[in-house]
Amino acid sequence: MILQADTLTVTRGGIPVLEEVSFDLPPERALVLRGPNGIGKTTLLRTVAGLQPPLKGTLTGAEDRVAYAAHADGLKSTLTVAENLTFWARVFGRDEIAPALSAYELDALQTRAAGQLSAGQKRRLGLARLMVTGRPVWVLDEPTVSLDRGAVALFAAAVRAHLAAGGAALIATHIDLGLDGDALDVSQFRARPQAHDDFDEVFL
Amino acid sequence: MIPLLKRDLALAVRAGGGFGLGLAFFLIVVTLVPFAVGPQSELLGRIAPGILWLGALLACLLSLDRILALDWEDGSLDLLATAPLPMEGIVSVKALAHWLTTGLPLVIAAPVFGVLLNLAAPGFFWLTLSLLLGTPALSVIGTFGAALTVGLKRGGLLLSLLVLPLYVPTLIFGAEVARRGAEGMGVETPLMMLAGISLAVIALLPFASAAVLRVNLR
Numbered sequence: 001m002i003l004q005a006d007t008l009t010v011t012r013g014g015i016p017v018l019e020e021v022s023f024d025l026p027p028e029r030a031l032v033l034r035g036p037n038g039i040g041k042t043t044l045l046r047t048v049a050g051l052q053p054p055l056k057g058t059l060t061g062a063e064d065r066v067a068y069a070a071h072a073d074g075l076k077s078t079l080t081v082a083e084n085l086t087f088w089a090r091v092f093g094r095d096e097i098a099p100a101l102s103a104y105e106l107d108a109l110q111t112r113a114a115g116q117l118s119a120g121q122k123r124r125l126g127l128a129r130l131m132v133t134g135r136p137v138w139v140l141d142e143p144t145v146s147l148d149r150g151a152v153a154l155f156a157a158a159v160r161a162h163l164a165a166g167g168a169a170l171i172a173t174h175i176d177l178g179l180d181g182d183a184l185d186v187s188q189f190r191a192r193p194q195a196h197d198d199f200d201e202v203f204l
Numbered sequence: 205m206i207p208l209l210k211r212d213l214a215l216a217v218r219a220g221g222g223f224g225l226g227l228a229f230f231l232i233v234v235t236l237v238p239f240a241v242g243p244q245s246e247l248l249g250r251i252a253p254g255i256l257w258l259g260a261l262l263a264c265l266l267s268l269d270r271i272l273a274l275d276w277e278d279g280s281l282d283l284l285a286t287a288p289l290p291m292e293g294i295v296s297v298k299a300l301a302h303w304l305t306t307g308l309p310l311v312i313a314a315p316v317f318g319v320l321l322n323l324a325a326p327g328f329f330w331l332t333l334s335l336l337l338g339t340p341a342l343s344v345i346g347t348f349g350a351a352l353t354v355g356l357k358r359g360g361l362l363l364s365l366l367v368l369p370l371y372v373p374t375l376i377f378g379a380e381v382a383r384r385g386a387e388g389m390g391v392e393t394p395l396m397m398l399a400g401i402s403l404a405v406i407a408l409l410p411f412a413s414a415a416v417l418r419v420n421l422r
Contacts (some may be wrong), residue, residue, distance in 0.1 A: 049286045052422040068286045072279025076211070078218040083211075090207035091287045129283075 001061065002027045002168045003048070003137050008057035009191070010040060010047045016055060016191035017043050023184055025061075025137070025168045030159060030181030033172040039187050041172040042071075045141050048170060067135035069143060073126025077115025081106055081125055084114050089132035100131035103158050104151075119146040127155055131162075138162060138169040144177075152177070205293050208284070212301035215274075222270055226263035226306040227313055233259040234317045245322045252321035253331060253382030259317075260310045260335055261342060261371055267306050268346040268367065269353070269360040271298050272417070276354050285421055291414035299340075299347040299410070307339030323386060330385020334398060338378035341402040344409050345370045351413040354420050373401050 003025040010018050017040035025031050033041050047054050049068035075084050085097045101107050104124040109117065114125060123146050130138050138159070144152050156177045159169055163180060171177070216223040237255050238248060275281040284294055314335050315328045323331065349367035353359035380394040 046282075046422075049282075051282060051285055064288055066286060068283065070279055070282055072277075072282070074278055074280040074283040076215055076278065076280070078215060078220065079211070083214075087207055087211045088283075088287075091284070091289065093288065133287075 001025070002065075003061040003170070004059070005048070006058045006060070008044075008047065008059060009055040010043045011052075011055045012040065012043045018186055018189040019056070019191040021057070021186065021189045025170060027136075027166050027168055028163050028180070030163060030169040030171060030177075030179040032177070032179070032181060032183045033170065033186055034174070034183055035186040039190065041186055042141055044186065045139050045170065045172055046070075049139050062137070065135055066137045066139050067130045067133040068139045068141075069126060069130055070141050071145070073122050074129070075114040075122055075125060078113060080111050080113055081117070082110040084125060085128060085132055088129045092133040092135070094132060094134050097128075097132050100128040103131060103161070104128040104154055120148055120151055123147055124151055124154070127158065131158065136167045138167065138171075140169065140171045140173070142172055142174075144173055144175055205289065205297050208289070208294065208297045209301055212298065213304060216301065216305040221305075222267055223305050224309070226267050227309045229266050230259050230263040230310055230313065231317065233262065234320050237321065249322040249324055249386075252318060252323040253327060253386055254379045255321060256314055256318060256323070256331060257334070257338075257375060257379040257382060260314065260339065261375055263310055264306055264339065264342040264346060265364055265367065265371075267302065268350055269363050271302050271347050271350040272354045273350065273359070281354070281417075282421060285418075291417055292410045295347050295351060295413040295417060296344075296410045298350075299344045299413075302347065303340050303343035307335075307343050311335045311339060324388075326388050327382060327386025330391055331382040334378045334381035334385075334395070337381075337395070337398050337402055338374050341374045341405045342371060344405050345374075348409050348413045348416070351417040351420065354417065374398065377401065 001024050005021055005023050008021040009016050021044060023031060035041055046052050048059060048062055049066050050062060085100060089095050089097050101110065104127060106124060106128060109121060127143055143155060147155060159179060162169065215221050241248060272281060285291065311332060315332055318328055318331055346367055349363045352366060353363045356362065377394045377398040381391045381398055384391045384394065
């Protein structure tokens, strides 16, 4: 098992949004998170990425193995495409960016400043970043926003290649990517409103 | 760590990076003082160490909100937090990059600006040395303030209010070194205090900055 969540309770702004979330993510599989807006998919993904601690429950296998892609791509508009990607590769202790560039058809844009890219091209660059990290677990939050149909196919191919290489992916998305994996509807874990038993908790 | 430092330095010198902004601000403050005080070279010489230190401090303050806010806005900060870099290292590198692009140019330019204020001859060396020792503390304390206010809309003013009181010890001892040096008195005690404050701040504050940043990223 590459990633395992056991009765996880995640909070947003101190209020539990999802509770008792349990899932297993084996290698070479993708798990697609589904659920209406505001249910807590992003919060769950941020917890898995290690940006916030879970309120309860345990998460195994996430430590230093997760590559996270959020709504924002983390690009610097005055750096070129190649510079942005090289920076992230170096941060993760690697320097091979050519496969990532070609997987998302960014070769021709290498010397273009990221600020001059279109929204879809920026998204492709943001997703290409995942490939240069070398991390086994991809945690993706709405990765296909602003991608056209061709780019979605590129993305699906990249995810499939990642899975084939022994990786895993946890994806929150509303579209069908045709991946080899299961879907998990997180609305079943919606947290029950609960009374605060401790005065301090209101402020935490 | 090194790639992050290189990226921050590259960003600072590219268009809109703000490199030189602090220096230009420093120059303008120093140029305005003689207009405000009047052309009395003896009086100017006497207040020069204090004015130069205050100018350098305000110039440092000007660019503090860029340290983390830009990375927060484009999402890089979240991604850096999930990268295999310790948060303490990230904030230290950010402070170092801020010092290299803001503090160091001020240190180098300060003797030139001292001439504009008729700084006494023995004071030039001590002014430069005190800024060299003191400005790293300004950057590190400023990074702590930036970590506290990251994610707040228009947090710049709040950042100034939080950080300025923390600058007081550095300002007192830094300006004291420059003043005593200019008047030809012994500077050992304030110099030791200034160096001590800088070293303590550099050693301890990154842990506090990293802790508040982790809370702010939740």
